[in-house]
Amino acid sequence: MLEWLHGSVQEHSAPWCFVILDTLHITQCARPGTVQWNAVQFFDQRLASLDCKLLFLKTSSASIWERGLVPRKNEQFLVQYARKFGNTPEEIHQYFVSEQELLGELFARSTMPKLPLDGDRPSGEVLEEAYEFWTDSPRKALAVS
Numbered sequence: 329m330l331e332w333l334h335g336s337v338q339e340h341s342a343p344w345c346f347v348i349l350d351t352l353h354i355t356q357c358a359r360p361g362t363v364q365w366n367a368v369q370f371f372d373q374r375l376a377s378l379d380c381k382l383l384f385l386k387t388s389s390a391s392i393w394e395r396g397l398v399p400r401k402n403e404q405f406l407v408q409y410a411r412k413f414g415n416t417p418e419e420i421h422q423y424f425v426s427e428q429e430l431l432g433e434l435f436a437r438s439t440m441p442k443l444p445l446d447g448d449r450p451s452g453e454v455l456e457e458a459y460e461f462w463t464d465s466p467r468k469a470l471a472v473s
Contacts, residue, residue, distance in 0.1 A: 354368070358430050359427075372439055376440040381441045382438050382441070384443070393421050396421075432444075443457070
């Protein structure tokens with residue numbers, strides 16, 4: 329679908345549309361954890377060939393606790409769903425901290441132009457930086473290694 333969309337907008341001189349993909353191939357290597365990088369590396373290369381860009385929003389351990397667990401302490405997410413990640417809120421928190429580290433390692437392997445973002449900064453700043461990167465502003469894009 330993305331390859332078709334990319335091909336169909338080539339006659340436009342300015343960006344004509346934007347697509348946001350969430351729960352990308354990288355995420356599938358961590359959740360549910362059954363896919364390994366070597367199985368999705370081909371998709372990463374295909375996405376890079378379509379001029380896709382990759383953002384990685386990283387937050388501190390404290391933010392994962394405050395934003396991810398505290399507000400959900402009595403909700404179904406923490407009471408039922410997240411129990412597969414640990415038996416206590418502390419174990420679940422540690423799982424998500426470790427998962428973020430794994431996602432960071434996979435992010436580094438990607439061949440797409442990529443930008444790590446500090447999720448502890450004010451959201452407006454993060455959004456502006458992401459938008460500038462997405463729209464080809466020359467700011468802070470990491471060289472593909």
